Amino acid sequence: MDDDTLMARTAKGEEAAFRFLVQRWEQGVLAFLIHMLGSVEEAEDLVQDTFVQVFGKAGKYEGQGAFKSWLFRIAGNLARSRLRRRKVLRWVQFDTSEHDVPGADKGPLDHLEQKETESRVRQAVAALPTRQRQALVLHRFQGLKYKEVAAAMETTVPGVESLIQRAMAALRSDLAGKGELS
Amino acid sequence: MKHVTKKLQAFVAGELSGAERQMVSDHLGQCPACAAQEVETRQLWDLLGEATAPSFDQSDSAWPEIQARTFGRQEGTLLYGGGLWSKAGIAGAALAAGLALAILLPGNGAADKALADESGASWGSSFWLDEQSDAGLSEMWLALADEGSDS
Ligand SMILES: [Zn+2]
Numbered sequence: 435m436d437d438d439t440l441m442a443r444t445a446k447g448e449e450a451a452f453r454f455l456v457q458r459w460e461q462g463v464l465a466f467l468i469h470m471l472g473s474v475e476e477a478e479d480l481v482q483d484t485f486v487q488v489f490g491k492a493g494k495y496e497g498q499g500a501f502k503s504w505l506f507r508i509a510g511n512l513a514r515s516r517l518r519r520r521k522v523l524r525w526v527q528f529d530t531s532e533h534d535v536p537g538a539d540k541g542p543l544d545h546l547e548q549k550e551t552e553s554r555v556r557q558a559v560a561a562l563p564t565r566q567r568q569a570l571v572l573h574r575f576q577g578l579k580y581k582e583v584a585a586a587m588e589t590t591v592p593g594v595e596s597l598i599q600r601a602m603a604a605l606r607s608d609l610a611g612k613g614e615l616s
Numbered sequence: 617m618k619h620v621t622k623k624l625q626a627f628v629a630g631e632l633s634g635a636e637r638q639m640v641s642d643h644l645g646q647c648p649a650c651a652a653q654e655v656e657t658r659q660l661w662d663l664l665g666e667a668t669a670p671s672f673d674q675s676d677s678a679w680p681e682i683q684a685r686t687f688g689r690q691e692g693t694l695l696y697g698g699g700l701w702s703k704a705g706i707a708g709a710a711l712a713a714g715l716a717l718a719i720l721l722p723g724n725g726a727a728d729k730a731l732a733d734e735s736g737a738s739w740g741s742s743f744w745l746d747e748q749s750d751a752g753l754s755e756m757w758l759a760l761a762d763e764g765s766d767s
Contacts, residue, residue, distance in 0.1 A: 449687050456679050464678075465668060481678050482685065489686040548666070555667035573629065574664050580631050599625050606660055615659060 437501035445492040452492075456485050462576055463509050469571040470513040472560045480516060484509045502578060503585035510568050510586060517564055551614060558608040566601035569594050617643070620650050624657045 435454065443451030463484055467477035487508050497504045559567060565587070572578045572586055573594070583594045609615045620640045626632050627640045644651050 449683070452686065453679055453683070456682055457677060460678055478678065482681050485678070485682045486685050489682075551663070552667045555663055559664070559667065570664075574661070575668050580626070595626065598629075599622075602625055602657070602660060605664070606656070609660070609663065614663060615656070 438497060438499060441492055441495050441497070441501060444489065445495065452489060455488070459505060460485070463505065466506060466509055466571055466576055467513055469556070469559060469575060470510070470564075470568060471516065476516065480509065480512050483512050487512070500582070500585055502576075503582045506572055506576065506578065506582075506586040507588065510572075514564060514568070554609065554612055554614055555605075558605050558612075561608065562601050562604055566597050566604065569597035570601040570605075573598055617647060619647065620644070621653060624650070624654050628654065628657045628661050 435451075437455065437458075440451045440455045440458075444455060460481055464477055464481050467480050467484075468474055471477050471480070484505070488505060491508075495501075495504060559570065562570065568587060569583055572583045573580065578586065580591045580594045580598075584591050587594065589597075606615060620627070620643045623632065623636065623640050627637065632640060644654055
């Protein structure tokens with residue numbers, strides 16, 4: 435069942451439809467919020483807030499296929515208002531050990547290096563200005579097209595293109611300095 | 617030859633339309649400078665791909681909390697928890713409705729009964745036609761609570 439149908443049913447108060455939506459999207463929203471906030475705990479809080487808002491606004495949703503943008507706009511606005519309140523981005527390194535499985539062809543050392551790389555990349559992403567980070571994470575990690583990112587961020591496609599280009603340039607210089615890029 | 621530097625990010629991300637993609641692709645085949653930059657862009661793009669947030673088990677779903685905050689607090693969710701309390705809640709509401717009728721129509725037994733039947737409160741009507749004392753009311757309450765706990 436597509437998202438628009440589920441939203442229409444959610445608007446009528448159908449619990450099963452809403453549950454389906456939550457379970458379809460919560461991982462993506464959580465990942466997005468982790469990148470935005472740098473804290474798993476805070477991200478988990480805002481996942482709840484995001485879906486509570488989705489439910490509350492379901493009656494006003496007229497997305498016609500744009501659910502993903504609409505959803506990430508809500509999550510993004512919550513993240514940015516949280517960041518404004520917090521002022522300083524706190525990047526808590528989360529432990530991925532229980533979630534990751536080293537590749538069968540990789541030894542423990544490779545796995546360690548891999549984790550260090552991941553951690554450096556995450557920190558570099560976390561250090562980006564908020565809007566650049568939001569555009570990049572939605573595009574690269576959540577797979578939103580420029581058009582969808584533009585809708586989620588209430589801006590234009592060239593605006594998104596520029597944000598992503600600046601983000602990539604900043605990442606390149608940051609990571610090259612740390613030896614992650616040749 | 618016009619370089620395609622500004623299109624490379626969109627090219628790597630698969631954001632270009634067919635014609636544009638072909639144009640960039642053709643250019644990359646002839647321009648070492650842009651080709652080198654494309655490699656750099658792709659390298660960073662792929663590196664980013666390794667840094668996605670950890671995935672969580674479906675058992676970590678936030679649904680129970682979200683459900684409690686949306687459906688759990690809605691009107692009528694006395695039923696939600698099930699059991700005696702919800703039944704007692706309904707019984708209480710029905711009792712209040714019965715009382716309202718009793719107050720509106722004092723001493724007119726036949727009319728009381730007709731109205732009570734209409735409102736679906738027939739279970740209480742015969743009772744409060746006969747007895748409208750406090751003792752009678754608490755007896756009715758107990759009877760209702762009892763009825764609720766059986767089913
Ligand atoms: Zn060129």
